[in-house]
Amino acid sequence: MRTLSRLKRLALEVPCMWRDGCCWNFSLRRLQSNMSMLKHLTSKITATGPISVAEYMREALTNPVSGYYVKNDMLGVDGDFITSPEISQIFGELLGVWCVSEWMAAGKSSELQLVELGPGRGSLTSDILRVFSQLKAVLGKVDLSVHLVEISPKLSQVQADCLTADQTQVFDGDDVPVYRSGTTNTGLPVYWYRQIDDVPRGFSVFIAHEFIDALPIHKFQRTEKGWREVMVDIDSEQPDKLRFVLSRGPTLASSTLIQDGEKRHHVEVCPDGGVIVQKLSNRITEDGGAALIADYGHDGTKTDTFRGFKGHQLHNVLEAPGTADLTADVDFSYLRKMTEGHVTCLGPITQQSFLKNMGIDTRLQILLRSCPDSSSRAQLMHGYDILMNPEKMGHRFHFFSVLSRSRLAAIKATLLPVAGFSELRLH
Numbered sequence: 001m002r003t004l005s006r007l008k009r010l011a012l013e014v015p016c017m018w019r020d021g022c023c024w025n026f027s028l029r030r031l032q033s034n035m036s037m038l039k040h041l042t043s044k045i046t047a048t049g050p051i052s053v054a055e056y057m058r059e060a061l062t063n064p065v066s067g068y069y070v071k072n073d074m075l076g077v078d079g080d081f082i083t084s085p086e087i088s089q090i091f092g093e094l095l096g097v098w099c100v101s102e103w104m105a106a107g108k109s110s111e112l113q114l115v116e117l118g119p120g121r122g123s124l125t126s127d128i129l130r131v132f133s134q135l136k137a138v139l140g141k142v143d144l145s146v147h148l149v150e151i152s153p154k155l156s157q158v159q160a161d162c163l164t165a166d167q168t169q170v171f172d173g174d175d176v177p178v179y180r181s182g183t184t185n186t187g188l189p190v191y192w193y194r195q196i197d198d199v200p201r202g203f204s205v206f207i208a209h210e211f212i213d214a215l216p217i218h219k220f221q222r223t224e225k226g227w228r229e230v231m232v233d234i235d236s237e238q239p240d241k242l243r244f245v246l247s248r249g250p251t252l253a254s255s256t257l258i259q260d261g262e263k264r265h266h267v268e269v270c271p272d273g274g275v276i277v278q279k280l281s282n283r284i285t286e287d288g289g290a291a292l293i294a295d296y297g298h299d300g301t302k303t304d305t306f307r308g309f310k311g312h313q314l315h316n317v318l319e320a321p322g323t324a325d326l327t328a329d330v331d332f333s334y335l336r337k338m339t340e341g342h343v344t345c346l347g348p349i350t351q352q353s354f355l356k357n358m359g360i361d362t363r364l365q366i367l368l369r370s371c372p373d374s375s376s377r378a379q380l381m382h383g384y385d386i387l388m389n390p391e392k393m394g395h396r397f398h399f400f401s402v403l404s405r406s407r408l409a410a411i412k413a414t415l416l417p418v419a420g421f422s423e424l425r426l427h
């Protein structure tokens, strides 16, 4: 039972922070510096002037040479933060049930592509695939395949280790759509891509857990002269440090990304997240399927959520770029808007409600019965508490789903609810 080994590591009293800023223990600090990234950014700013927060975030996280995601395995006790799939196997198992349920509700297509965006260590896909194996009889002869969209070569290796016992082939070249492929431990073909556009068309269930929050955001501030963009500049008094400044006038982003009637004084917009959701919507409309997006976020209410993590501690976002995770809350109202009404959106609903509706309590009881001793049971309960407690992940994380319009018609005709979303909010 993998929950136990994961929780045993957590039980070593090592501090662990999840990326919405909450921590349940205290800290190891890794001192690292990344002068080359800082140098790269200061040269860029010297040459062209202050850069947007989005450009700063893109460079710091995904620069092909020294980006944070490109060269690190940052997840888990020894990394910078921990996520739900790493806390308990129950999480991924319930998402596996959701995938099968939506495949059935959409008419049991003859093929099913499981597509995970930003799969981290591969744990979530691994837990979903275990459910697929257990539900073989339900899935019947469906043509199953696994597709992982991962920008990090380092993490793709970790995912390969987790899913295939490293039985993978790697293909060189930035222009090859599939840069790694193999066969999973359960005998399914698995492929790795750098971007969603390279995933083959076909009926797909898309999963994005803590993915959209890692995409670059633009930050804006309302001033007496109108909206201005928050930029990153070199600190004139300490040239080896960076600071935030406001753009002198409107920028292309401030002129195009602020919604009409915006009431807030400080706004963050993630256009890349919007583009991803548009692509998912188009695919779901044209090829069939569903998407489940889970992340910390809000429905168009929060203002300043940009933050950094390093060694399970909050970290100054402008310090030592490339050595720390950078993230911002997902604005689900923006994602919904970007689907332009072509699909049905459900949620956001809290993680606690979603997992409860998916039957986490029953699954917990089954696992508890198979626990060999009281310490294993205590660890299982500890994981459940972290996932479900409103003060921990229960109310901070939310689930949001994108479904085809025909699924909406089916919901109305049969009153067949979408698993996990009991209180339907159809948009």
Ligand SMILES: C[S@@+](CC[C@H](N)C(=O)[O-])C[C@H]1O[C@@H](n2cnc3c(N)ncnc32)[C@H](O)[C@@H]1O
Pocket (backbone or CB within 6 Å): 062, 069, 070, 075, 083, 084, 085, 086, 117, 118, 119, 120, 121, 149, 150, 151, 152, 155, 194, 208, 209, 210, 211, 214, 215
């Ligand atoms: C915060 S981690 C979440 C990992 C995993 N989903 C989990 O919950 O444990 C973000 C993941 O997205 C990947 N990633 C970040 N930016 C990406 C991008 N632009 N394209 C593809 N993958 C990206 C990272 O390498 C990492 O696997």
